[in-house]
Amino acid sequence: MAPKSPPRAPTRSRTQRAIPHRLPLTTVDVAIFSVIDESLQVLLVRRPMGADEPFPNLWALPGGFVDVERDADLLACAWRKLREKTGVVSPYLEQLGSWGSAARDPRGWSATHAYFALIPGRDVVLEQGANAADVSWFPVERALTRSKLAFDHAEILKAAVERLRGKVEYTSLPAFLLPEPFTLPQLQRMYEIVLGRLVDKSGFRTRMLAADFLDEVGYVDGPSNRPALGYRLRNRQAPTLFPRTFSPRTNEP
Amino acid sequence: MAPKSPPRAPTRSRTQRAIPHRLPLTTVDVAIFSVIDESLQVLLVRRPMGADEPFPNLWALPGGFVDVERDADLLACAWRKLREKTGVVSPYLEQLGSWGSAARDPRGWSATHAYFALIPGRDVVLEQGANAADVSWFPVERALTRSKLAFDHAEILKAAVERLRGKVEYTSLPAFLLPEPFTLPQLQRMYEIVLGRLVDKSGFRTRMLAADFLDEVGYVDGPSNRPALGYRLRNRQAPTLFPRTFSPRTNEP
């Protein structure tokens, strides 16, 4: 089934049913998160300079147009954007939502499909080949408050952080922020950093082991004196859902 | 800031950065749910006949192309689709996700932004003006199993039902399926119908009132002998999240 070329003469029927002669732009953007230096960070790229370029020189989420020749579907396009900016092979990738309006891109009506990704800090290989200053990690708080982002990317990033923080309350998502094998104390630290508060050790361990999504792989070296058991995710395709959320604790992380 | 016309000569820079000369089609589809005759139903429309039409005569989710002249943004487009098919004024409307690929529409690479809506059964005014047989309610189980749907709408509908059932476990969403004012037994019935299982009365009442999202509006008439207290949603803009999910119960609804 070879697809026809989209823009063609509009053969309107009774209602607005034929292919419109003006199409929105279609893009994919990815909010890539990692924990670096004990803080949750997001990868941003600098918009190119140039008269025709929208938001020149501002920081933006990595992304760009869907390429109907190369991208089989939206997910493949997101994988491509991710691969082009980081050398990461198999991060966690989830659809976040879509944003579309007449106003968000000065080049015309545009709709973006936003994804968010979690990658282990160790796996990051930035700026493979290209210029170094054009891509960088930012602590999410700084990216949200102190820098003006291109397009509506501040809003998208805000939604991504909220989604991440929300899901961390009742899923195993932070495990995707660690290289395997990892220890339970390391995993607990990921939860604490993303949530921004301390978590009780005993309850945390009970909860993680009861959720039954980790495979023990023997003792591993760590930063500690006493060695700790290492674990791997049993299923790297999807996070595990817990029956209840973490409960609040007043302390700072 | 007047937007330029999207399709123009491609002025490629070093990487793929200019506006592509072939753009995906952009559509919005809405899965509209209601509880009718004690069962969860979804609104489907029949695809038109015609040689140029994709999936002629098959049932599909209501939706269609984004109109860059009329639709300010995606949400406005979804509202328009909803209004064109049902006369409903202010249902619950939430973004579900997006589906895009080269294969899903024979007319070319296309991406749809899917929404789902909840409307009270009473509020439905179908086929306002147009032909009657072209739009109809289907019980979701039947729509999912017994009928072949156009495009990838079976997959989208499946995702919508899963999202709805999932969120009903820990949100006040079923309240949007009832006309106001409603009683707690009526609300409980909505939960039971969507979840497909019975819910304990006492726990249900405690839970609903503890969540503090309902306003009492005095006794209302109902199907019962004894009158019951009527309630309204305090906030019709967003559902309330409960701290825990409903727990399983083996019985049938």
Add this chain to the structure above:
DNA sequence: TTAATAGTGTCTATGAGACAGTATCAA
């Protein structure tokens, strides 16, 4: 031996689930 982190045991309070019971109406 000490310091540091890994890991466990135990107490308590909360609240959900189950179910029996009471209240209030129509007929």
Add this chain to the structure above:
DNA sequence: TTGATACTGTCTCATAGACACTATTAA
């Protein structure tokens, strides 16, 4: 008075949260 439905009280049990405790290593 009966039946039907609205609504409440109470018991039990699971488990999260808090925190004190033990275990195992390096130095």
